[in-house]
Amino acid sequence: MKPWARYLICAVAGLALGAGAAVQRVRTGAVGASTAIGPWTTGKDFGTAGASAFTRAVVSLRGILALPAHEARYYNAAVDSAGQPLDGKCRYRVSGKAMPTRWWSMTLYDHAGYLVTNQANVFSVASAAVPDQANWSVVVAPAEQAGMWLPTGRIDRFELTLRTYLPDDGGVGNLTRDQLPSIVREGC
Amino acid sequence: MRRWILPPLLGLILAVAGYVMTLTQFPHVLMSLATKRVGKMGGYNTMYAAPLATDKARSIVRPSPDLAYSSCPYDVSNGPVLVDAEPVPAPYWSLSVFDARTDVAFVRNNIEAEGQPIRIAIALAGQPVPDGMQAVRVKDASGIALIRILVQDRAQFPAIDAARRKSSCKPLS
Numbered sequence: 001m002k003p004w005a006r007y008l009i010c011a012v013a014g015l016a017l018g019a020g021a022a023v024q025r026v027r028t029g030a031v032g033a034s035t036a037i038g039p040w041t042t043g044k045d046f047g048t049a050g051a052s053a054f055t056r057a058v059v060s061l062r063g064i065l066a067l068p069a070h071e072a073r074y075y076n077a078a079v080d081s082a083g084q085p086l087d088g089k090c091r092y093r094v095s096g097k098a099m100p101t102r103w104w105s106m107t108l109y110d111h112a113g114y115l116v117t118n119q120a121n122v123f124s125v126a127s128a129a130v131p132d133q134a135n136w137s138v139v140v141a142p143a144e145q146a147g148m149w150l151p152t153g154r155i156d157r158f159e160l161t162l163r164t165y166l167p168d169d170g171g172v173g174n175l176t177r178d179q180l181p182s183i184v185r186e187g188c
Numbered sequence: 189m190r191r192w193i194l195p196p197l198l199g200l201i202l203a204v205a206g207y208v209m210t211l212t213q214f215p216h217v218l219m220s221l222a223t224k225r226v227g228k229m230g231g232y233n234t235m236y237a238a239p240l241a242t243d244k245a246r247s248i249v250r251p252s253p254d255l256a257y258s259s260c261p262y263d264v265s266n267g268p269v270l271v272d273a274e275p276v277p278a279p280y281w282s283l284s285v286f287d288a289r290t291d292v293a294f295v296r297n298n299i300e301a302e303g304q305p306i307r308i309a310i311a312l313a314g315q316p317v318p319d320g321m322q323a324v325r326v327k328d329a330s331g332i333a334l335i336r337i338l339v340q341d342r343a344q345f346p347a348i349d350a351a352r353r354k355s356s357c358k359p360l361s
């Protein structure tokens with residue numbers, strides 16, 4: 001083999017491998033994967049110049065147009081409190097307390113980040129709909145439930161995104177495990 | 189010996205370069221696609237009041253169904269773009285400006301604005317903006333200005349929708 005051919009093959013293979021590795025890492029990355037708090041992952045530098053190239057790439061794929069921390073914090077869960085993937089055929093109880101933020105909402109998405117088709121046309125639960133902020137629970141399940149219900153649409157895997165708007169501390173700190181809702185699987 | 193070491197070494201260096209380059213370009217490419225998608229709905233430098241997000245929404249990932257979005261895909265190549273966010277009957281609304289790298293160049297909410305309209309001029313460095321208007325300087329010509337409005341009850345949406353349509357986005361000249 002000619003020397004130039006060896007250089008060319010190695011150069012093309014190197015570029016392709018590097019680009020492919022980057023795409024794969026971003027595609028499998030979670031929003032705010034840098035900080036895990038129980039089942040939730042979060043990050044504080046979305047939408048800022050201080051965000052790393054990786055954070056910026058993942059946010060652009062999974063949550064483009066995210067606001068900076070002082071305006072909103074985003075917590076994402078792809079697993080329950082026991083660390084098992086969230087399964088749309090199972091029933092979960094999401095229980096929480098008052099959160100130090102002006103208002104919050106919790107939305108159910110498919111893995112690609114889109115709202116999930118369901119007969120009730122319910123896609124989220126927001127703080128305004130919760131009667132007791134200090135002690136609330138929502139059942140996330142495929143079939144209709146008494147009380148507050150967030151439908152899963154029976155999809156294989158889903159994710160929950162908790163948005164907390166205008167956090168009391170200006171977004172500088174993360175909510176603690178005690179402050180964030182727990183996600184407990186009750187059955188499948 | 190060198191002929192067997194140098195080509196893989198070049199491959200390794202280019203692999204690292206390819207990795208970094210791809211990671212860096214990711215936000216630019218996706219933001220450009222998002223801007224074009226939003227632009228197709230209402231055009232550039234105009235405010236588009238999108239319906240509340242449902243399972244059919246595909247223009248932006250992770251839309252919040254609790255928010256009404258009005259968006260303006262801007263292009264300041266030919267001069268500044270003026271954005272006017274008018275107050276709406278909702279407990280929270282905000283105006284944010286995202287640049288081509290997905291960074292937030294500006295954000296202000298109704299509480300900070302004390303319920304008054306928010307008026308800005310998005311401009312590149314060196315482009316003159318009208319007196320009395322807050323300039324939001326961006327590094328690249330295109331991006332998205334976005335109004336978010338909290339809709340606590342979908343029954344309130346018609347009133348909010350009517351009010352938000354007074355907001356505007358237009359080129360200076």
